[in-house]
Amino acid sequence: KQEVTQIPAALSVPEGENLVLNCSFTDSAIYNLQWFRQDPGKGLTSLLLIQSSQREQTSGRLNASLDKSSGRSTLYIAASQPGDSATYLCAAQNFGNEKLTFGTGTRLTIIP
């Protein structure tokens, strides 16, 4: 059974700093891993998807990496801005199974 963990649960960072969010998973037989952003009381916005054959994906100031052997993914945010404040969730999809298994998220606060 896949289990996904995100530590820390909350993180506060001054504006302009680069930061890394962590995601770990127990079953390395993943098909892909997605990173999402969730604003309070809202739905999920897909940020990046990394397929199992890929090592990383980039979109603007965001870079996500995947290391299946160690069961880890990271989301790197460059030059953080107050608008980046949100909860960031990672989710793993295993081969042969379409459901996403989510972590509990990291609540990020960027301090102006």
Add this chain to the structure above:
Amino acid sequence: DTGVSQDPRHKITKRGQNVTFRCDPISEHNRLYWYRQTLGQGPEFLTYFQNEAQLEKSRLLSDRFSAERPKGSFSTLEIQRTEQGDSAMYLCASSLNGYEQYFGPGTRLTVT
């Protein structure tokens, strides 16, 4: 923008009442998923459809819950005899052939 839409966005109901939520997926997507998210937790998978066929149901989906996707387009999730423990955000997502999942804004259910 023709993203995933959900209706209603908020629902307050009394314990014991039945409620029904609707999800309209992205038009060309053949997969539709339902998740439930409680406060401070990541979304948990409930069920998913490939076209009109319901292919997987989580054990979280008790017999008070039923989901349909007639004609393979929109989907409905009904909860009968609601309980306070059903209070949560109900999220719908869709994908093309099980690849990247795109989420709607969610329906927040409060059972009083």
